[in-house]
Amino acid sequence: MLTRRIATRILLAAGLAVLAGCGEKSKAATEDTVARVKTMVVKAGGEARRRSLVGEVQPMEVWNLAFPVAGRITQLAVAEGDRVKKGQLLARIDPVPYEVRLKNAEAELRSSVSDSEEKRDALAARKTLSERGFMAASMVERYRVDYTLAQQKVSSSESAVALARRDLAATRLLAPADGVVSARQVEPFADVNAGQSVLRLDGAGGMRVAVRVPENLIEDFAVGAAAAIEVGGRKLQGRVSRIDARAGVGDSFPAYIALSGATQGLRAGVTAKVDFVVRPGAGGSERNIQVPMQAVLPGNGPGQGYVFVLDKSGNSVRRVPVQIRAVNDADMEIGEGLAPGDEIVTAGVAFLSDGQPVKRMQAMPGKQ
Secondary structure: OHHHHHHHHHHHHHHHHHHHHHHHHHHHHHHHHOEEEEEEEOOEOOOOEEEEEEEEEEEOOEEEEEOOOOEEEEEEOOOOOOEEOOOOEEEEEOOHHHHHHHHHHHHHHHHHHHHHHHHHHHHHHHHHHHHOOOOOHHHHHHHHHHHHHHHHHHHHHHHHHHHHHHHHHOOEEEOOOOEEEEEEOOOOOOEEOOOOEEEEEEEOOOEEEEEEEEHHHHHHOOOOOEEEEEEOOEEEEEEEEEEOOOOOHHHEEEEEEEEEOOOOOOOOOOEEEEEEEEOOOHHHHHHOEEEEHHHOEEOOOOOEEEEEEEOOOOOEEEEEEEEEEEEOOOEEEEEEOOOOOOEEEOOOHHHOOOOOEEEEEEEEOOOO
């Protein structure tokens, strides 16, 4: 009987030991399943920050050339890519209708002048008769009115001749400056309307880069600011020459950067990378917080995102909405949502959820 009791107790002790071991293993397994996260403590910016935009190389001057009169093109003297000089003939429309119009206007002028001279002589003769008492003053006044009307007709005919001469001269399209023909929109013998674009001429007076500046960066952009430009591996310098006051596509502001130095060989239309530096205090950058790009999840709208912040105990994370002010080459600038001293997760955020238990892998200081 004693032996049976001892055996029973041994079995019970063994069972308790097994259960205790399972509990320890379960607890260890639970600890092993807690996500380990890499973190960093964020701090406000304050150093100079480099921003990048993508632009397009353009000539400083571009002309969309058109005839100020309508007609049929009889000559196109240039092709795309041709270099031209100021005053060079580029195209011509049929001048015959305008030559006929000029001849008719000149004939009308001659007739008006002749009629005016007759009215003038008639008035002079009636004045003489009136002075000698052979004609009433009221009759003289009628001739004076006729002469005035004849003079007005001469003036109108002279204006018609001037316009006809101008229109005839406008049948020849001349280059307004030295440059390169970048586009030819019509072909010979096509009928064109007045003002219809025929050729596009890129001026030879230098090149610029056109960019679109997002609304959240416009405060950091200013006329006169220096910029570094890279075009196909070629390094250039420039300065912001103009910023449009009205936003365009995607709430971005068209801006232009004048290139300095040698720009020979640059071709219009190629892509350019534009880098510019935002100094501390520019556009509120001293309040921005820089975080790694991989630490931010995309939000529901433009400029919105989420980051995961460790709670004070360091044992769980909460998902925090943030406002993204700028995207740089390797990081993002957060304008709202984070405060200096917050500890955020910097890797694997796509696999986390709000309130999830975590274990800190290591803490990294914020960017200096």
